[in-house]
Amino acid sequence: MKKSLIALLVATLPAAAFADVTIYGKIKGGVEYVDNGSTKQTNIDDLGSRIGFKGKEDLGNGLKAIWQVETGFAVDGSGKVNSDGTSSSSSGTFANRNSFIGLQSDLGTLRLGNVSNFLDSDMGIVDPWEYKSDALGLGVFTRDGTRLKNSVRYDLPSIAGFSAALQYGTKEDKTNTLVNGQSVNQNRETAIVGLGYENSGFFGKYAYIHESKAASSAAISGVALNNTANDKHRLEVGYNANNLLVAFGYQQQKGGVDIVGWSKYVTPGFTAPTPGSYDANGKVKTREYALTAAYTLGAFTPKFTYAHGDKVEAAGVKIDDSGYNQYVLGVDYAISKRTTFGAQYGVFDVKGGVNNANKDLKALGLNMIHAF
Numbered sequence: 222m223k224k225s226l227i228a229l230l231v232a233t234l235p236a237a238a239f240a241d242v243t244i245y246g247k248i249k250g251g252v253e254y255v256d257n258g259s260t261k262q263t264n265i266d267d268l269g270s271r272i273g274f275k276g277k278e279d280l281g282n283g284l285k286a287i288w289q290v291e292t293g294f295a296v297d298g299s300g301k302v303n304s305d306g307t308s309s310s311s312s313g314t315f316a317n318r319n320s321f322i323g324l325q326s327d328l329g330t331l332r333l334g335n336v337s338n339f340l341d342s343d344m345g346i347v348d349p350w351e352y353k354s355d356a357l358g359l360g361v362f363t364r365d366g367t368r369l370k371n372s373v374r375y376d377l378p379s380i381a382g383f384s385a386a387l388q389y390g391t392k393e394d395k396t397n398t399l400v401n402g403q404s405v406n407q408n409r410e411t412a413i414v415g416l417g418y419e420n421s422g423f424f425g426k427y428a429y430i431h432e433s434k435a436a437s438s439a440a441i442s443g444v445a446l447n448n449t450a451n452d453k454h455r456l457e458v459g460y461n462a463n464n465l466l467v468a469f470g471y472q473q474q475k476g477g478v479d480i481v482g483w484s485k486y487v488t489p490g491f492t493a494p495t496p497g498s499y500d501a502n503g504k505v506k507t508r509e510y511a512l513t514a515a516y517t518l519g520a521f522t523p524k525f526t527y528a529h530g531d532k533v534e535a536a537g538v539k540i541d542d543s544g545y546n547q548y549v550l551g552v553d554y555a556i557s558k559r560t561t562f563g564a565q566y567g568v569f570d571v572k573g574g575v576n577n578a579n580k581d582l583k584a585l586g587l588n589m590i591h592a593f
Contacts, residue, residue: 244593246272250296251563251588255354258581266353267295268588271318277325285325287332291318319368330376338374339386339415340366344426344457347470347513349524350549356567356584357549362470362511362528364482365430365453369411384417392433409433409451422462428455435477449504451476464517466524475506481533482507483545483571503536522553532572544572551586563588 249268255261273291280286292315319342321334345366350358372390392410410433417426432451452475459468474480508531515524528547532539551565569582 241278242274242276244272244274246270246593248296248591248593249351249588251351251353251586253352253354253357253584253586255356256583264353265297267297267299268351268353268590270294270296273318283326286322287325287330288322290316290320292316292320293318321374327378329378332374332376334372335368335370336372336374336388338365338367338369338388338413338430339417339426339428340413340430340455341368343384343386343415343417344428344455346424346426346459346461346466347457347468347511347526349466349513349515350526350551350565351563351588351590352565352567352584352586354567354582354584354586356547356569356582357551357565357586358567359470359511359526359528359547359549361482361530361545361547361569362472362509365455369413372411382418382420384415384419386413386415388413388415409435422460424457424459424461426455426457429453432476435479449477451480453480466513466515468511468513470511471509473506473508475504478505478535480505480507481543483530483569484543506534507531520555522555524552525550542572546570546572559592561590563590 248270250270251266251268252263253266254263271291271293273289275287275289275291277288278286316335319335319337321332321336323330323332323334325331340363345363348359348363352358352360355361369388369390372388374386374388377385388411390411390413412431413428415426415428418424430451430453432453434450435448453472454474455470455472457468457470459466461468478484509528511526511528513524513526515522526547526549528545530545532541533543534540547567547569549565549567551563551567553561553563555561564587566585567583571581
């Protein structure tokens with residue numbers, strides 16, 4: 222009876238109430254066999270499912286009001302957890318993904334809310350994989366491609382293939398958190414500049430991120446490092462047309478120890494060549510590279526990725542056992558325009574090791590993706 226009343230109520234609403242609202246999303250699930258060097262486990266995982274609602278209203282004179290509410294959810298029946306055991310904000314909370322209200326005109330687009338940064342919305346072409354385990358995709362390399370809470374973003378209108386975006390995020394939450402056992406404030410005040418160019422399949426994307434000084438210090442091998450701002454650069458170039466994808470990515474970061482995205486795979490942490498030799502006021506520096514190639518043959522798309530991380534530097538000193546190599550090989554099969562099956566195998570090879578402490582992360586994954 223209640224369902225009938227609801228259906229009747231919806232049917233009586235004017236069609237105009239739904240005319241400018243779009244419902245969209247993806248359901249992404251998979252099976253992953255993960256070997257982290259000490260344990261082997263088979264997991265049924267959600268790979269980033271989401272549902273969204275978006276719309277617009279014409280305000281006249283070329284001005285439009287725009288809005289979007291996007292929420293992540295887990296089809297495996299549990300909240301998503303990162304591969305290092307920490308909880309993820311990608312599921313379990315309404316509007317936890319790209320959600321905003323804003324204005325759009327010939328002068329560009331202005332959005333306010335929990336807005337995707339340029340690396341999340343316009344880059345990441347070098348990472349075409351669907352996965353949960355970081356061995357099966359470039360989750361480490363693309364770690365800064367995310368949503369920026371409490372932020373405002375302005376996109377300039379695209380001209381002759383050129384695009385640009387500016388974004389600022391406040392530091393409303395100054396709570397300190399533990400990352401790999403180290404006290405780090407991840408809620409830094411953030412400014413982002415993104416630049417892009419696309420023409421005839423060729424593309425080039427660049428992003429610069431500045432994160433303000435953290436509220437608390439961190440340590441590496443027991444040696445305290447200064448509270449410092451983070452500066453991050455990423456460049457992606459390549460070709461994506463005529464069934465061929467070739468993409469190269471390079472990124473360099475300098476700042477606090479929290480810039481190191483693969484430290485969770487190094488146990489018990491970085492090994493200093495000479496403990497106490499660091500300049501306590503020195504910064505940590507990382508350099509990473511990634512190359513992906515894919516080619517579509519009918520419904521099949523075989524693809525391969527190689528990524529490399531140089532040794533981490535702390536105050537100019539290269540840290541032993543802190544680099545990595547990564548390989549991912551797989552194939553996608555498009556059974557329809559909206560449904561795809563995928564299979565891939567990956568290895569995240571942590572370099573060096575003290576008493577065999579650094580374990581390679583290996584994984585085999587099968588997935589199914591449906592877009593609506």
